[in-house]
Amino acid sequence: MATFETELPRVLPVEGIPKFANPELARELRYVCSPRCKGIIAISEATRQIQLRLLEHFPREQAIIGPKLHVLHPPQPVLQEKNAVVKEGPVTFTFVGNEFYRKGGAEIVLAFSQLLRENVISSNDVRVNLVGDLRRTHNVAHQEFQDDAAFRVSVEGMLRECPIFRHHTSLTNDAVLALIKTSDVGLLPTWQETYGFSVLEMQACGCPVITTNVRALPEINPENAGWLIRCPLNPMLELTVASVSDKTLLRSAIVSQLKTYILQIISDSKIVSERAKNSLARICLEHDPMLFRERLNRIYMGFKTDKNKTFF
Structure with a gap:
């Protein structure tokens, strides 16, 4: 499993070579296609969309990687409960x-x-x-x-x-x-x-x-x-x-x-x-740490019905 912020694999641009013609990108995609890669977790729906646009240029890899792609937003505990009081002053x-x-x-x-x-x-x-x-x-x-x-x-x-x-x-x-x-x-x-x-x-x-x-x-x-x-x-x-x-x-x-x-x-x-x-x-x-843990465990366990669901 790998969680990522932009796209996977993340390959730096090479001057004079179009992004999708970069042999390093094609080579690294093989690792994501490997059966040993059980899943990739986009940190947001925006990241998922960017990943899908990358995969559009690699149809064979897209068929393999697409079902492994999940969205799971990060956890964040509440740090302070505020009373919704309208206060005076600046x-x-x-x-x-x-x-x-x-x-x-x-x-x-x-x-x-x-x-x-x-x-x-x-x-x-x-x-x-x-x-x-x-x-x-x-x-x-x-x-x-x-x-x-x-x-x-x-x-x-x-x-x-x-x-x-x-x-x-x-x-x-x-x-x-x-x-x-x-x-x-x-x-x-x-x-x-x-x-x-x-x-x-x-x-x-x-x-x-x-x-x-x-x-x-x-x-x-x-x-x-x-x-x-x-x-x-x-x-x-x-x-x-x-x-x-x-x-x-x-x-x-x-x-x-x-x-x-x-x-x-x-x-x-x-x-x-x-x-x-x-x-x-x-x-x-949407970011409760306990819910995050449950959702992450479900992804690791291969919970089939949530393969393409966005988890907040």
Whole structure:
């Protein structure tokens, strides 16, 4: 058995060779086809779809591997039971992402700074915690169209000078969880993500999250439990940045939708309470560690009727 996040086998690209003509990929697929490989477990439905698209190029292997393919989302215990109480005072938002720029930290700074400049919110309305390393400037989703130093200087200047922001380069895991437990809304407007484990941790603390819609995020962050920033996706369920214009349009869409959700949250805190309750409910129903163990055991035991069922 093997659990995987993107596709199996995972073969790095070779310059000058089309992906599906790579002999290493064909060679490694033989191991997945082997009778000794009893099953492969996709971590999300998005991952299953990516695997199926890979197998479309290998019909013989698809016939063998397809019946072995399962979906099982990871376990997550509840970390804090929150009372759905509407409280007075500023709304606290929290972002956690070591790769600050890839995970959407810049877009968060832009969205809140623009709302402040437009005078539609005040510094008394919000507090924004950001945990991430500003030195991690490379954004894999941007490919060769990386942000320049002037952009980063501008973002980091706003982050440093605006009183609503509280930035930490890094915190221990316990400190991160303590921060989330005192937060109202989580933030992950990410450019690229294979799953989104931090979303599960936030939901498990009763903290609903604003995310983009890449890869597995719509599965784990349905709109009754959080807020989805909708962007156009490619067949890999990811964002495509093939030009500076693509990047600019996507950034504008992320920031614009983020601003809309921030204003909704500030104007009606009952929305937050309702989604906090639903976030905890979905963690209990769909990621309970005991249920995960049972479902994993059923896959290992070859429970035939659930071969192609999605297990949350």
